[in-house]
Amino acid sequence: MGDEALREAVWRANQAIVEAGLVTLSFGNASGVDRDRGVMLIKPSGVAYAELRPEDIVAVGLDDGRVVEGNLRPSSDTPTHLELYRAFGCGGIVHTHSETASAFAQARLPIRCMGTTHADHFRGDVPVTRDLTREEVEGEYERNTGLVIVERFREGGLSPEEVAAVLVANHGPFTWGKDAFEAVEHARVLEYVARMEATVRAIAPDAARPAAFLVDRHFLRKHGKAAYYGQR
Amino acid sequence: MGDEALREAVWRANQAIVEAGLVTLSFGNASGVDRDRGVMLIKPSGVAYAELRPEDIVAVGLDDGRVVEGNLRPSSDTPTHLELYRAFGCGGIVHTHSETASAFAQARLPIRCMGTTHADHFRGDVPVTRDLTREEVEGEYERNTGLVIVERFREGGLSPEEVAAVLVANHGPFTWGKDAFEAVEHARVLEYVARMEATVRAIAPDAARPAAFLVDRHFLRKHGKAAYYGQR
Amino acid sequence: MGDEALREAVWRANQAIVEAGLVTLSFGNASGVDRDRGVMLIKPSGVAYAELRPEDIVAVGLDDGRVVEGNLRPSSDTPTHLELYRAFGCGGIVHTHSETASAFAQARLPIRCMGTTHADHFRGDVPVTRDLTREEVEGEYERNTGLVIVERFREGGLSPEEVAAVLVANHGPFTWGKDAFEAVEHARVLEYVARMEATVRAIAPDAARPAAFLVDRHFLRKHGKAAYYGQR
Amino acid sequence: MGDEALREAVWRANQAIVEAGLVTLSFGNASGVDRDRGVMLIKPSGVAYAELRPEDIVAVGLDDGRVVEGNLRPSSDTPTHLELYRAFGCGGIVHTHSETASAFAQARLPIRCMGTTHADHFRGDVPVTRDLTREEVEGEYERNTGLVIVERFREGGLSPEEVAAVLVANHGPFTWGKDAFEAVEHARVLEYVARMEATVRAIAPDAARPAAFLVDRHFLRKHGKAAYYGQR
Numbered sequence: 001m002g003d004e005a006l007r008e009a010v011w012r013a014n015q016a017i018v019e020a021g022l023v024t025l026s027f028g029n030a031s032g033v034d035r036d037r038g039v040m041l042i043k044p045s046g047v048a049y050a051e052l053r054p055e056d057i058v059a060v061g062l063d064d065g066r067v068v069e070g071n072l073r074p075s076s077d078t079p080t081h082l083e084l085y086r087a088f089g090c091g092g093i094v095h096t097h098s099e100t101a102s103a104f105a106q107a108r109l110p111i112r113c114m115g116t117t118h119a120d121h122f123r124g125d126v127p128v129t130r131d132l133t134r135e136e137v138e139g140e141y142e143r144n145t146g147l148v149i150v151e152r153f154r155e156g157g158l159s160p161e162e163v164a165a166v167l168v169a170n171h172g173p174f175t176w177g178k179d180a181f182e183a184v185e186h187a188r189v190l191e192y193v194a195r196m197e198a199t200v201r202a203i204a205p206d207a208a209r210p211a212a213f214l215v216d217r218h219f220l221r222k223h224g225k226a227a228y229y230g231q232r
Numbered sequence: 233m234g235d236e237a238l239r240e241a242v243w244r245a246n247q248a249i250v251e252a253g254l255v256t257l258s259f260g261n262a263s264g265v266d267r268d269r270g271v272m273l274i275k276p277s278g279v280a281y282a283e284l285r286p287e288d289i290v291a292v293g294l295d296d297g298r299v300v301e302g303n304l305r306p307s308s309d310t311p312t313h314l315e316l317y318r319a320f321g322c323g324g325i326v327h328t329h330s331e332t333a334s335a336f337a338q339a340r341l342p343i344r345c346m347g348t349t350h351a352d353h354f355r356g357d358v359p360v361t362r363d364l365t366r367e368e369v370e371g372e373y374e375r376n377t378g379l380v381i382v383e384r385f386r387e388g389g390l391s392p393e394e395v396a397a398v399l400v401a402n403h404g405p406f407t408w409g410k411d412a413f414e415a416v417e418h419a420r421v422l423e424y425v426a427r428m429e430a431t432v433r434a435i436a437p438d439a440a441r442p443a444a445f446l447v448d449r450h451f452l453r454k455h456g457k458a459a460y461y462g463q464r
Numbered sequence: 465m466g467d468e469a470l471r472e473a474v475w476r477a478n479q480a481i482v483e484a485g486l487v488t489l490s491f492g493n494a495s496g497v498d499r500d501r502g503v504m505l506i507k508p509s510g511v512a513y514a515e516l517r518p519e520d521i522v523a524v525g526l527d528d529g530r531v532v533e534g535n536l537r538p539s540s541d542t543p544t545h546l547e548l549y550r551a552f553g554c555g556g557i558v559h560t561h562s563e564t565a566s567a568f569a570q571a572r573l574p575i576r577c578m579g580t581t582h583a584d585h586f587r588g589d590v591p592v593t594r595d596l597t598r599e600e601v602e603g604e605y606e607r608n609t610g611l612v613i614v615e616r617f618r619e620g621g622l623s624p625e626e627v628a629a630v631l632v633a634n635h636g637p638f639t640w641g642k643d644a645f646e647a648v649e650h651a652r653v654l655e656y657v658a659r660m661e662a663t664v665r666a667i668a669p670d671a672a673r674p675a676a677f678l679v680d681r682h683f684l685r686k687h688g689k690a691a692y693y694g695q696r
Numbered sequence: 697m698g699d700e701a702l703r704e705a706v707w708r709a710n711q712a713i714v715e716a717g718l719v720t721l722s723f724g725n726a727s728g729v730d731r732d733r734g735v736m737l738i739k740p741s742g743v744a745y746a747e748l749r750p751e752d753i754v755a756v757g758l759d760d761g762r763v764v765e766g767n768l769r770p771s772s773d774t775p776t777h778l779e780l781y782r783a784f785g786c787g788g789i790v791h792t793h794s795e796t797a798s799a800f801a802q803a804r805l806p807i808r809c810m811g812t813t814h815a816d817h818f819r820g821d822v823p824v825t826r827d828l829t830r831e832e833v834e835g836e837y838e839r840n841t842g843l844v845i846v847e848r849f850r851e852g853g854l855s856p857e858e859v860a861a862v863l864v865a866n867h868g869p870f871t872w873g874k875d876a877f878e879a880v881e882h883a884r885v886l887e888y889v890a891r892m893e894a895t896v897r898a899i900a901p902d903a904a905r906p907a908a909f910l911v912d913r914h915f916l917r918k919h920g921k922a923a924y925y926g927q928r
Contacts, residue, residue, distance in 0.1 A: 024884065024885075024888050025881065025884065025885065027813065027816075044927065045925055045926050045927060046925055046926025046927060047926075047927065072927055073926075073927055076917065076924065076925050097812075097813045099888065099891055099892055099895075100892075100895060102811060102813060102892055103891075103892040103893075103895035103896050103899070104895075104899070105811060106810040106811040106892060106893075106896050106903065107810075107895075107896045107899050107900035107903045108900070108903060109899060109900055114338040114339075114402065115334065115337060115338040115402040115403060115404070116329075116402060116403045116404070117259065117329045117334060117404065120259075131906070131907065131910075132910065134907070134909050137907075137909050137910050137913050138909060138913065141913055169906070170810065170811040170812060170906035170910060171811060171812045172811070172812070172813065185257065188256065188257065189256075189257065192256050192331065195331055195335075196331055196332075196334055196335040196338060197335075197338075198895055198898065198899055199331075199332060199335035199336075199339075199430055200335050200338050200339045201898070201899040202430065202433070202434050202666070202898050202899065203335070203336070203339050203341060203430055203433040203434065204339035204340070204341055207338065207339045207340060210363070210401070210402035211363065211366070211369075213366050213369050213370060214363075214364070214369050214402060217369050217370065217373055221308065228308065229277055229278055229308050230277050230278025230279075230305075231276065231277060231278060231279065231304055231305055346570040346571075346634065347566060347569060347570040347634040347635060347636070348561075348634060348635045348636070349491065349561045349566060349636065352491075417489065420488065420489065421488075421489065424488050424563065427563055427567075428563055428564075428566055428567040428570060429567075429570075431563075431564060431567035431568075431571075431662055432567050432570050432571045434662065434665070434666050434898070435567070435568070435571050435573060435662055435665040435666065436571035436572070436573055439570065439571045439572060442595070442633070442634035443595065443598070443601075445598050445601050445602060446595075446596065446601050446634060449601050449602065449605055453540065460540065461509055461510055461540050462509050462510025462511075462537075463508065463509060463510060463511065463536055463537055578802040578803075578866065579798060579801060579802040579866040579867060579868070580793075580866060580867045580868070581723065581793045581798060581868065584723075649721065652720065652721065653720075653721065656720050656795065659795055659799075660795055660796075660798055660799040660802060661799075661802075663795075663796060663799035663800075663803075663894055664799050664802050664803045666894065666897070666898050667799070667800070667803050667805060667894055667897040667898065668803035668804070668805055671802065671803045671804060674827070674865070674866035675827065675830070675833075677830050677833050677834060678827075678828070678833050678866060681833050681834065681837055685772065692772065693741060693742055693772050694741050694742025694743075694769075695740065695741060695742060695743065695768055695769055
């Protein structure tokens with residue numbers, strides 16, 4: 001994907017999270033990466049989505065976070081995205097404050113994998129990070145947010161390919177994917193399964209997770225070598 | 233109904249479940265059957281609804297599930313639909329992951345018949361299937377999904393004409409009807425009564441079902457020989 | 465109001481309950497009365513709202529319920545409306561299965577007057593009827609529905625002018641007003657305060673009602689001789 | 697800002713609360729102040745938003761509340777707005793009966809600061825006023841509503857700049873800001889965080905607030921001298 005195509009894709013992904021109802025006011029941002037050129041493209045900070053143009057998307061160095069293209073300041077969450085790109089092999093990242101996923105983050109509860117809608121996209125629970133310490137918050141806060149996400153996956157033995165989403169405690173969700181569009185799709189599914197899981201917790205507090213073999217069947221129906229869903 | 237009319241009807245039913253807000257992303261599918269010709273028409277697998285054209289609808293044999301018309305692969309849920317057509321006398325089937333009905337499936341709770349909105353369409357609770365076994369999931373999973381639905385109705389002594397809906401445990405709802413449109417109507421009503429029942433469970437966990445004679449009155453007001461609702 | 469104006473008003477009120485999101489499928493109906501001519505105008509039974517034309521509205525006698533104008537059968541709920549017009553001094557009635565108000569009906573819980581939004585329109589709780597007996601359901605069911613509403617107000621010492629709404633147990637709400645438009649407004653407010661009350665019950669099960677003097681202040685700010693809200 | 701610009705801004709703010717879904721029927725109002733001229737501009741009482749024109753906005757004296765411009769009666773909540781302008785240094789005020797924030801007011805529960813969405817806008821919980829006494833309700837009710845808000849902030853040691861929102865018990869929210877638009881933004885965020893907090897209370901009744909240093913970091917990221925969010 002050329003520079004202009006990536007810029008357009010990142011701009012469209014930022015529009016898509018608004019159209020999908022995942023954004024209120026100017027919360028949230030989407031980014032994409034060009035690993036060959038070593039740059040990440042991301043939404044500028046605090047710009048209204050309705051006024052956002054492709055040329056407003058800011059390019060920063062994947063290594064040092066310095067702006068390499070664009071006249072605006074990049075999203076304040078830029079250091080979080082950068083840490084995720086460095087640790088995970090993804091091509092796109094989305095951050096939202098989508099209502100129900102963020103409520104789970106505020107409750108510090110994972111979004112459990114309770115059914116096939118979830119398992120079609122995420123192979124298991126979507127985890128919550130630990131709280132950041134005072135030092136982490138008062139220091140390089142946004143970078144440390146990325147680091148606790150990576151820590152959560154490493155210490156939990158989780159695969160970022162199999163569970164491409166996380167809840168930052170008392171903050172909100174980050175999702176990722178092979179490109180910005182897949183990250184948007186994961187953000188949409190995450191909010192959807194969060195709403196279902198909120199209902200499950202309200203109507204059946206003791207409901208148990210389904211068997212792992214059901215989760216595996218659905219995840220593997222859509223992902224990997226043995227996938228048989230869709231037109232191939 | 234001729235071939236083209238059935239194809240158009242199945243295509244419209246697939247659009248209708250999107251318009252009714254029962255579908256997110258590409259979850260869900262609608263089908264119809266021509267019992268004289270022995271074919272079922274169904275949505276192709278993993279195709280975006282916005283891009284779906286009538287000619288994309290796939291025809292498969294009712295007996296063997298082989299594609300008899302169409303260039304695309306049929307929905308991965310095709311074997312489930314086929315088992316339901318074989319066991320029940322219906323003309324159309326809809327499967328969705330509609331938010332609240334699927335949450336009940338994830339909670340493994342029936343949608344109780346708590347009032348006249350429900351009783352106007354379903355004569356009693358909408359049941360949940362048992363869990364599939366490991367063998368059933370790892371074997372012919374989609375076909376076995378259909379078989380546990382049929383088992384649930386047979387062993388529960390339920391009439392598929394009186395309760396034209398089911399929740400597959402940890403998955404989501406299937407509904408049916410005399411044609412694909414009635415199956416869509418049942419899918420819409422099911423999501424609606426699921427939302428009401430979720431509220432009832434939240435605000436009055438001990439609420440009791442209404443008397444059977446009230447349910448019967450409403451169901452029979454709209455169905456069968458003594459019906460007196462609508463223009464006749 | 466002349467005949468054609470009333471017909472138009474009743475037709476518009478039926479459209480308004482759809483536009484306000486109070487109706488799914490063909491549930492619900494609105495009516496208006498001309499007490500001088502002794503006729504009630506009401507939606508025909510089971511006609512899709514999208515296809516409803518002013519000339520489809522049916523006129524029936526206020527005394528005997530016989531059709532005096534129109535080629536279609538009146539709503540099956542006609543006898544309920546007639547009993548309410550006979551007992552209460554209202555000019556319009558609306559029946560819906562609006563989601564949350566109907567959930568309260570299914571839970572057999574009143575919608576408590578918990579705040580000023582409610583008190584601006586209804587001076588106290590919106591009550592629930594008792595269950596109908598088997599004889600009442602298997603006999604003149606729709607007429608008996610009206611009679612238990614009237615009974616609820618008489619035995620509870622409630623004023624239909626002050627509380628222009630009721631929940632029929634395991635069924636749904638009826639609202640009324642000086643004309644069909646005010647009945648629609650009451651139906652909208654009822655669903656709105658039902659949603660708020662469902663949230664209150666979920667987040668604060670022990671919350672107490674506000675003082676009666678607050679309720680009175682708000683109701684009387686908008687109703688009666690001392691009203692001072694709006695342009696007068 | 698000149699007279700006409702302020703009138704236009706107040707009119708737009710009244711439209712904005714409708715467009716943001718914070719208003720049903722004619723509940724709610726927005727105002728702005730010109731402290732140099734000593735006038736407040738506010739929506740007229742009980743006028744439908746759809747029919748509201750800029751010239752309908754009423755100007756009243758900040759000191760005495762008398763109408764100085766306009767042919768309509770000002771909102772019945774005018775004395776509440778005036779007390780807030782007198783006590784707080786704000787430039788705009790919004791009052792709504794937005795669904796979930798009002799449910800918290802009806803439950804007499806604060807909207808706790810449970811996460812960064814909230815902390816980006818309000819530095820701590822959004823408080824609830826005490827109940828008004830019979831004398832306060834039966835006397836100058838709307839003025840007394842303003843006075844109990846001011847009392848709540850003074851006695852609670854709260855800063856109206858840091859927490860620019862309040863819930864009036866059994867009534868609904870008031871928000872304010874440097875102008876009417878910021879007051880609208882605060883009303884939108886308040887409803888959004890109220891919905892999230894309702895979900896948190898439903899799914900995790902024992903969830904604890906985040907650490908104060910996280911709240912401070914987010915609030916100060918957007919407010920005050922050290923702010924670094926957005927384009928500066």
